[in-house]
Amino acid sequence: MRISGPRALEVAARLFRPRQGKLLRRKEPWQPVSHRLYLGEIRNPENGRRVDEVLLAAMRAPRSYTREDVVEIHSHGSPAAVQAILELVLASGCRLAEPGEFTRRAFLNGRIDLAQAEAVIDLIQAKSRRALEAANSLLAGGLSREIDALRDVALEVLAALEAEIEFGEELEAPPARPELVDRLRSGLLDPLGRLLRSHEEGRPLREGLRIAIAGRPNVGKSSLLNRLLGRERAIVSPQPGTTRDAVEDLLVLQGVVLSLWDTAGLREPTDAIEAVGIEKSWEAVAAADLVLFVLEAGRGHVPEDEALFERLRNRPVIAVHNKIDLCPAPPARDWPAAPAVLVSAKTGEGLEELLGLIAATLDRREAEVGGEIVPNLRHKLALEQAAAAIAAAAALLAAEGKEDLAAGHLHEALRALEEIRGGKAPADVLEAVFSRFCIGK
Numbered sequence: 001m002r003i004s005g006p007r008a009l010e011v012a013a014r015l016f017r018p019r020q021g022k023l024l025r026r027k028e029p030w031q032p033v034s035h036r037l038y039l040g041e042i043r044n045p046e047n048g049r050r051v052d053e054v055l056l057a058a059m060r061a062p063r064s065y066t067r068e069d070v071v072e073i074h075s076h077g078s079p080a081a082v083q084a085i086l087e088l089v090l091a092s093g094c095r096l097a098e099p100g101e102f103t104r105r106a107f108l109n110g111r112i113d114l115a116q117a118e119a120v121i122d123l124i125q126a127k128s129r130r131a132l133e134a135a136n137s138l139l140a141g142g143l144s145r146e147i148d149a150l151r152d153v154a155l156e157v158l159a160a161l162e163a164e165i166e167f168g169e170e171l172e173a174p175p176a177r178p179e180l181v182d183r184l185r186s187g188l189l190d191p192l193g194r195l196l197r198s199h200e201e202g203r204p205l206r207e208g209l210r211i212a213i214a215g216r217p218n219v220g221k222s223s224l225l226n227r228l229l230g231r232e233r234a235i236v237s238p239q240p241g242t243t244r245d246a247v248e249d250l251l252v253l254q255g256v257v258l259s260l261w262d263t264a265g266l267r268e269p270t271d272a273i274e275a276v277g278i279e280k281s282w283e284a285v286a287a288a289d290l291v292l293f294v295l296e297a298g299r300g301h302v303p304e305d306e307a308l309f310e311r312l313r314n315r316p317v318i319a320v321h322n323k324i325d326l327c328p329a330p331p332a333r334d335w336p337a338a339p340a341v342l343v344s345a346k347t348g349e350g351l352e353e354l355l356g357l358i359a360a361t362l363d364r365r366e367a368e369v370g371g372e373i374v375p376n377l378r379h380k381l382a383l384e385q386a387a388a389a390i391a392a393a394a395a396l397l398a399a400e401g402k403e404d405l406a407a408g409h410l411h412e413a414l415r416a417l418e419e420i421r422g423g424k425a426p427a428d429v430l431e432a433v434f435s436r437f438c439i440g441k
């Protein structure tokens with residue numbers, strides 16, 4: 001339990017008795033040393049009854065998470081103990097924190113910027129090693145430093161422009177136009193483009209790679225899902241059209257979360273429910289970063305498969321020839337224009353090779369992203385806004401006499417960049433960020 005605010009220590013002194021407190025009973029009220037862990041107990045001050053044995057730590061302002069006085073109580077954690085302590089804390093003048101309120105205070109008190117506050121949520125929610133790394137780099141201020149560097153360039157060009165607007169005639173050597181335009185391009189637009197690309201390419205690494213398992217009915221899609229997960233997640237049966245609703249589950253590969261979607265077999269639907277299921281299959285395929293297109297090995301090229309593959313052609317696809325245990329001779333993997341693998345969901349043969357192909361997709365992504373810094377959706381929108389404003393400024397600077405307008409666009413770009421760090425972020429942006437937290441963070 002965490003208490004933050006100017007009266008946090010007072011509340012602690014009221015409810016907590018340190019072990020050695022018996023010896024020091026006269027020295028009231030009790031004053032903890034900052035950043036030291038005390039063993040003791042929480043007592044109900046009304047009747048002196050002991051509620052729980054706890055560890056308590058006080059972090060004095062400004063050396064705390066919120067930069068206010070903070071007290072943390074580590075109880076045994078049973079719902080009853082937590083509830084009893086909570087009631088005593090509330091009766092001592094505290095109120096319940098709102099979701100994300102501690103982090104919001106850390107932001108408002110200037111300990112972290114908004115991008116770092118978001119990193120805290122990412123740390124809490126990280127499902128994989130790669131997501132954890134991205135969150136840590138964000139928390140360490142990686143993105144914030146890049147944004148500052150971009151801001152400096154924009155300010156530098158703006159200062160040159162404004163000097164020209166202000167003292168145009170008196171300046172001995174007004175800044176050369178092509179140089180300013182070039183500075184905007186190489187100093188701002190290029191790095192902005194890189195950050196925007198790493199949002200696109202990095203999303204799967206941070207949030208997970210969405211993989212759809214698709215194909216005709218009965219080719220073994222659900223069996224493949226179960227084999228990949230190592231447990232019976234989806235219903236398997238010899239009857240075509242078994243899977244009706246898309247089934248999702250997670251698997252971690254190379255520190256990245258894979259969210260696997262088993263889908264209804266693709267064919268002419270036989271009833272309304274199946275039709276809805278098949279529609280969902282196509283939605284899963286459209287949203288996927290990678291499609292495992294499952295085929296029945298040894299059946300050759302079935303016309304229906306050709307038609308399906310046609311619709312998948314411009315998506316990242318791996319052709320998975322399943323049921324090779326039924327093939328007397330190794331079948332050809334001659335599926336056009338897609339990496340292919342021969343597997344048996346029944347025996348597990350070829351699974352390693354399939355995982356290797358998926359891992360290669362991840363490696364490609366990782367190489368494309370390059371750095372550690374992966375902007376999130378909010379950052380992306382602000383970066384796009386900044387990029388558009390700078391492009392407009394650069395275009396105006398190519399002609400004479402538009403300095404005022406160009407300067408206006410640069411101011412707009414600066415505002416957009418500052419919103420990432422939270423400097424001038426409007427209230428609804430803050431609301432959106434902190435509402436993603438849970439209580440106590």
Ligand SMILES: Nc1nc2c(ncn2[C@@H]2O[C@H](COP(=O)(O)OP(=O)(O)OP(=O)(O)O)[C@@H](O)[C@H]2O)c(=O)[nH]1
Nearest residue numbers: 217218219220221222223237241242243265345346
């Ligand atoms: N011998 C053999 N049988 C398999 C293999 N994979 C799946 N099967 C069988 O093929 C049948 C269909 O498997 P499912 O996994 O339900 O196929 P599906 O593609 O999910 O089918 P729908 O959900 O109807 O689209 C079942 O009887 C499975 O036991 C395999 O690798 N080898």
Ligand SMILES: [Mg+2]
Nearest residue numbers: 221222242243
């Ligand atoms: Mg199925």
